[in-house]
Amino acid sequence: MKMDSRIRTLIVDDEDLARQIIREMLQKHSEIEIVGECSNGFDAVKAVAELKPDLLFLDIQMPKLDGFEVLELIGNEIAVIFATAYDEHALRAFEVHAVDYLLKPFRAERFEAALELAKQRIGKKMPASLEQLSTTARDPGQYAERIVVKDGTRVQIIPVEKLDYAEAQDDYVALASQGKKYLKQQTISSLEFALDAKNFVRIHRSYLVNLERVTRLEPYGRDTHVAILSDGARLPVSRAGLKRLEAFLKGK
C-alpha cells in the first residue's frame, strides 16, 4: 500500500485520555495514518491548514474554539466525526454534515461503525457546496454569540455585539467591525439565520445590519432609503428592508 493512499487523520480533544482512546482504537487500522493531535480549537484550525487531513475526530467543548467553530473555519471537505459527552448538539452536528456523532464513553463497535461511514464518505469525495456550509446550523433557540473568521493563518473572533454590519460579496460576506472588514466564506442568509433577529435586520438583499448602529434613515431616490450608522457608514435600504426595519424600530 502506498503511503499517500492512507487516510490522513487528525485527533482534536483537550483531554489527553480522550485522545488516547481514539488513538488506541485507530491503531489496528493500517489504512489510517494519524498525522497529528491537537488540544484546542486554534491548533486544530492551523493543523488542518498545514496537514491537510482527510478525517477529523473532533470534540465540541474545547479551549479557544469549540468544535463547531473549528468546522466553520475549515469548511466541509474533511470528514468529521464528533466525539463528545454532550448529546444535545447531535442535531446540529448532522446539519453540518458530520459523518457521525460519538457519545463518550463509546464502545469499540460503535467507533468502528463511525470509522466505516467516514471511509465511505472519503471514498466518494463529496464535493463541498457553499449552501451546505456549517454556519447554517445552530442549536435550537440558541444564537451565535460570536463569529469566527480565518484571517490568513490567524483566527479572528468577533463578538456579535461588535459586528456593525455584513455585506454580501459573491461567495463571501464582508463583516464590518470596529472600523475593520473581515472576509468570510459564507452566505449572508446563513449568517442572518445564525444571528438573533432581534438585533440584526436584513435591510437589503446584500446587507445585514446591527440595529444598535442605525442612527437614522434618509430617503434616497424614488423608492429606496439609506441607513446611516453611528460610524457614518451609509447602507442601502430596499423597500422590503425598510418595512422590516420600521417594524423593528416601532417594536422597540
Added chain:
Amino acid sequence: MNPILINSRRLALYLSAWGPICAIVLYLFVSLGGLTWARAAALGIPLCLIYAFVCLSAWYSCRTIPLENSGAWLAHLAGALVASLLWILIARLIADLLSATPTFSRLDQQLAGVYRILFGTGVLLYLLAVALHYVLLSNQAAQEAAKREVEARALARESELKALKTQVNPHFIFNCLNSISALTSSDPATAREMCIRLGEFLRKTLGIGEKSQIALGEELELVHAYLSVEQIRFGKRLSLEERTDAGVLPCLVPPLLLQPLVENAVRHGIATLAEGGWIRLEIMNGSPEKLSIRIENNFDPEAPRRKGANIGLKNVRQRLDTTYGNRAKFDVRTNEDQFQVALELPAEKSA
C-alpha cells in the same frame, strides 16, 4: 372551645368589661325598677355574672353561621330573645331565693320593672357578644392564615432547597467514564484508582442533599473527592492551592455550598485553558463568628461560552439566602482572566 374561656387572661379581661355593664344594669334597676341600691346589687351582680357566661354561648352560633349568611342576624336575634328570656327566668329564681331572707323579703314582688330592663339589656348585650365573637373569629382566621402562610413559605423554602441540591452533573460522569475507558488498556492501575475515587465522590454526594446543614469539613471532603477525580482527567492542567484556617472544619454550612463552585471553576476555568490553570480555595475565620470563603480561578476570556455557570452561582446564592437571609454575603467578581467568588457567612458550630 370558646377562645375566651381557654385563655385566663382573656377571660379576666372579658369579665372586667362586664364591670361597667353591671354598674349600668344596677343603675337601671334603681332608677327604672324602683329598687334600693342594696337590693339592686344583690339581684344584679349575680345576674350579670351569670349572663356574662350565657353570652359566651354566642361563640357556637357565630362559628356555625358565617357572617356572610343573609339570615345570620335573624338567627342571632332569635338567640338573643332566648338568652334574655333565660336571663329573666334566672332573675326570678334568684329573687325567689333572696325573698326567703329577711333582708330581701318581698323582692320577688318588685320584679315587674326589672323584667323590662332585663329583656331590653339582655337582647342588646347578647347581640354585642355576637359582634365580639365575630371579631374574635375573624381575628383567629387571620392568625391561622398568617400561620399557614408562614408554614407554606417554610415548605416552599424546603422544597426549593431540595431542588437546589442539584444532582451530580451527568457530563462530568460521562467524561470520567471515558477517561476510565481510555485508562483500562494503557494504565489499569490508574483506571481502578479513578473508579474508586469516582465511587467515593458519588457516595459522598448521596445522602448529603437530605441534610439541612453539614460540617464544613464534610463539605471539604466532598470537594477533595471531586477534585481528585478531575485531577486524573486533567492531569497537569489542574493545579490547586488551598488554605484553610484551623478550627473552621466543625462550622456548619448548607450542603453542596462549595462543591458546585469548585466544579464551576473546573468547567469554566481549567477546561477553557489548554495549557492549564489554577484554582485557589481559601477558608478563613478572621473573626470567630464569621466564616470567609474565597474561590478563585483563572480562565480564558476568549473561550467559547459554556452554558450553566450562572445556574450554579444562582443556586449557591439562593441557598445562602434561604439559609441565612441577610446574614450572609455573596460576591462574584471577574477581573480580566480571573474569576472570584467570595462568601461570608455566620460561623455556627453544632452545640
